[in-house]
Amino acid sequence: MAILAIDYGGTRIKFGLIGKGGTIIAVDHAAATPDSTIEQNLETIHHKVLASFGNLLPRHPLSGIGIALPSIIDTTTNKVISRYVKYTSAVEFDFSAWAEKTWGLPLTMENDARAALIGEWQYGAGKGYDDIVLLTLGTGVGSAVLSEGKLFKGKHLLAGSLTGHTSINVHGEPCNCGFYGCLEKEASTWSLPDMIKSHAHLAASSLSKIEKPEYIHVFEAAEKGDSLATALLEKSLKAWATAVVNLVHAYDPELIIIGGGIMRQQQHILPYIRKTVDRYAWLPPGTARIVAAQQMDYAGLLGMEYLSQNKTRP
Numbered sequence: 001m002a003i004l005a006i007d008y009g010g011t012r013i014k015f016g017l018i019g020k021g022g023t024i025i026a027v028d029h030a031a032a033t034p035d036s037t038i039e040q041n042l043e044t045i046h047h048k049v050l051a052s053f054g055n056l057l058p059r060h061p062l063s064g065i066g067i068a069l070p071s072i073i074d075t076t077t078n079k080v081i082s083r084y085v086k087y088t089s090a091v092e093f094d095f096s097a098w099a100e101k102t103w104g105l106p107l108t109m110e111n112d113a114r115a116a117l118i119g120e121w122q123y124g125a126g127k128g129y130d131d132i133v134l135l136t137l138g139t140g141v142g143s144a145v146l147s148e149g150k151l152f153k154g155k156h157l158l159a160g161s162l163t164g165h166t167s168i169n170v171h172g173e174p175c176n177c178g179f180y181g182c183l184e185k186e187a188s189t190w191s192l193p194d195m196i197k198s199h200a201h202l203a204a205s206s207l208s209k210i211e212k213p214e215y216i217h218v219f220e221a222a223e224k225g226d227s228l229a230t231a232l233l234e235k236s237l238k239a240w241a242t243a244v245v246n247l248v249h250a251y252d253p254e255l256i257i258i259g260g261g262i263m264r265q266q267q268h269i270l271p272y273i274r275k276t277v278d279r280y281a282w283l284p285p286g287t288a289r290i291v292a293a294q295q296m297d298y299a300g301l302l303g304m305e306y307l308s309q310n311k312t313r314p
């Protein structure tokens, strides 16, 4: 039996047919459309699943649906409870009823970063560890914490999830959440265009000509000596590394897994973060292992497979 796993990201919605034990049978993706309702979104995914791998379903019958969303989720009721969400209509939506009506199957839900952490823990870089912090650097910044083999959630389900909206700069600009100096505001892909536009060296930089800048452009321009890109990269690396030191101090993990699209440049990011943690964390150097995600693209789908197949939740 397989699980239909759906992972809502900032720019893409990934979906896949995942077999027991994390076997990826088929995967595909659709563009995220955060301005449409979650119901319209799910309907689009439903059609795309049937078109992409409907022919595989007779051989791999589904036993459940797993949905990961970039929101705070009450997993006992499958309700989205965060006030600030990308898909605003998700707060009122009855996901379990949708899964029953559309697929006739039970539904499992989880926050996207927590799902990715479970995916890495069971099938990726986190195998064999029970105290893990996951950080994803992408459109936004996601995070999740596994403590003694259990997802760390806190009284109101927020714990470990909001590193992206943890302030690292008390003099920082207002974030899209209303707080100031959030990690996401200081260093993430959604914040990048504003950071470039407001920079004093804009006119002289090759980044001024790029319509939708991403971090890959910043890394490339910095390598060519572009002063805006170099300054921006130094600021971003310091922001991410500061966040990791803060996470080490908050959760004291054995392992920190860093994923997300920006980590395609991991050869530049990991050494900087390791050096900063070795210098500032209250641990002997190298004690907290810092590694790249192994399931860079599909950790969320794999995590939803594990959570759907295992009745006892971590």
Ligand SMILES: [Zn+2]
Pocket (backbone or CB within 6 Å): 164, 165, 166, 175, 176, 177, 178, 179, 182, 184, 185
């Ligand atoms: Zn914020």
